[in-house]
Amino acid sequence: MAPACPLCGSATSLFYDFKQRFYFQCKACQAIIKDPSSWPDRHAEKQRYLEHLNDVEDPGFQHFVSPITDQVKQHFTSAHKGLDFGAGHAPVITHLLSAQGYDIEAYDPLFFDKPALLQQQYDYICSCEVIEHFNRPADSFALLKQLLKPSGMLLCMTELYHEGIEFHRWNYKNDPTHVFIYHAKTLAYIADNYEFSDYKIDGRLVVFKC
Secondary structure, rough: OOOOOOOOOEEEEEEEEOOOEEEEEOOOOOOOOHHHHHHHHHHHHHHHHHHHOOOOOOHHHHHHOHHHHEEEEEEEHOOOOOEEEOOOOOOOOHHHHHOOOEEEEEEEEEHHHHHHHOOOOOEEEEOOOHHOOOHHHHHHHHHHHEEEEEEEEEEEEEEOOOOOHHHHHHHHHHHHOOEEEEHHHHHHHHHHHHHOEEHHHHHHHEEEEE
């Protein structure tokens, strides 16, 4: 049975079926949802993240996150407060910006579980290669919006699906922790439903403005 979309609640239909790997697409927001029965549990998810041999001093890793760090440096100063949401076990964004005097904290439910950080508000929130792991995206985006100040900015990086992609050849879907994949229409829904004033897509970078 096709699941309801965990973001907008709309009906989905089977999108991809290969060797008992099922993906469904939302008929409204066009998101692609991995079959919930094959989502990894918390332990398997953590082990998968630890396979990513990320090093905060690695120039390649630092360059990868630069679309986000560049935006922060363009729009904010050390006087602003930031959150690196879903920072993982190697919080490179926090490392880079802190070294330049920025006031930013790392939060991750598996590696930096500091609930007090979710009781504050921030001028900007960074979320690099995180939102595709949301198994309850409706709740997660509601939380992110709540954590932002009225003039805040949410900076995300993820790889979007579009109709020009040959899904069966697309490597991005193959990570077992990538359970919710975004389409441009999904982002439009998020901007509207969570009352962001504006948003833009620039390659893998997605910026939502309050």
